[in-house]
Amino acid sequence: MQCYIFVSNIKNTFMQKIKNIIFDYGNVIFAIDFRITQNSLKQLGIPNIETFFGHTGHHNLFNDLETGLITPAQFRDGIREIAQNSALTDAQIDAAWNSLLIGVQPGTHQVLLEIKKNYRTFLLSNNNQIHYDYIIDYLKKEHQLENNDSFFENSYYSHFMKLRKPHVEIYEQVIRENNLNPAETLFIDDTPGHLEGAKKAGLQTLLMTEKPENLGAFLKSKGLLV
Template structure:
């Protein structure tokens, strides 16, 4: 049970927005990526993904790195690579947006997402198309994306940036994420944490912990 929470920091993927890593792994495998599950996964991935998450690679540079890894610099189109990469993006479950607005009425809320140029654009287009939203900003005091910050989880600096910028007391701050390695850093900094794993979901979690009473 969490105590004395005033601030909540949310991860995006598999907390607010459903993703399925296996779909991207299969799509990359179909493109010719060897050992796709090792190449890109939930707990570990090729360093080009980390660099893309930090905005160190542009979308075009990242696509060229993918081509190099596959050993096919000619026949793979940008669209084929983007489609494989975006295959993991499923969408926001019904009710999550409404829940976030309720949570924001009671807590200071923040989004802290490891993201990248291609996924970010897909998500923004999706929000506009399906929800008539320009972005996620209405749901949080502030939304943060790794590729726009030059930092990524689980590194300490990205957590410290959010805590310092908003003068958050770690012990009064709950961090919800689906990656154990991200929670480990947050715990070391003194935050309260919760690991979101299926079949648990955001709506069940807030209901069963009475966090909106």
Template sequence: MKPNLTNIKNIVFDLGNVLLNLDFDASIQAFRNLGLNSEVVNRQQAYVDPVFYELEVGKATPEAFRKQVRRILKNPEATDQQIDDAWCAMIRDIPAKRVEMLKMLAKNYDVYLFSNTNAIHIKRLHSEFRDMYGIEFPSLFVKDFYSHEIHERKPDLASYQKVIELSGIIPEETLFVDDLEKNISGAVKAGLKTFWLKDEMEVAEVF
């Protein structure tokens, strides 16, 4: 299945499990190694404590996040580096074929990024991407939008509206690509064209 690019001028990509490979269990295990008990984690929400959401929408600073994580872990000795490493354990890689896809698409479309993420993850991702490819990750996009910077997250309608406003894109001329059905539904409400990238699909082959 291929996306319909008729009359499309802009493509907005999600990050996690679309461009970036993730392994959520790796972070859960890393936190368990630091003392996390199973009550803080459930399969639906992953991390129950509100500080994880607050970090994602920029209401909690990385410092406040680490402080709360130490409380959750009941491990006051956990260092900033240990906490960041555990939190970033889920970050895997952005394969070269996806980087080439973005460069190719940028010749004919305005390419954007919109991700629910946080300052700790993005700092790590940008550093690792620079080390791997020798270029800055944001250089692949006209603009990259992150939930912790715009203080809104998918699938809330306000998040898409803010991205539309800040980028100046016309929704009817814009294709939004995400791996989560709820985020696709939110984008439809905002008037965006959508493509749901399902589990068995590889984005570099779809485009």
């Protein structure tokens, strides 16, 4: 019992020092499922799908799209080339690529508004133009929102920044532009490798271990939300 109290006090003391929170988007706020897109891309004729596109590693085509080094049109041409099927339409490719995007569950946006009352909050997402366009359209249709701006002081997307996680430069840019003290700033992500990059920038880190619909309970369990 004494050990439990000791650990709990350490956690509470740590969280009391946090003044800023940077959230990842996919599978922290917005539910995604990589397996769906793996299956969708496989149906387009993509071989070796496990190594071509996965949560922890994927073809450079995706990195280039996420950092804005290639356009959506060039990405689609890359998919056609790898699938060896020039007849694939833009709509077919976009549907397969966007199939991983599930959505935001009821109550999640309210959690973000609640946490914003006590912390400076930011969004940092590895994203791309095709997914971004889909998400904005989804937010408008399903949640009557123009974008994510009401939940965060600033939102950052990799394809606009020409940088992606886990490279340390992307975290440093967020820190610099918002005059953040890294020791007082918590970064929450569902990918361990992204947390390692954040640590190199001096940020405090927290691995998201719950599904996005449980974000409120997760933040409460860490002492960040009452």
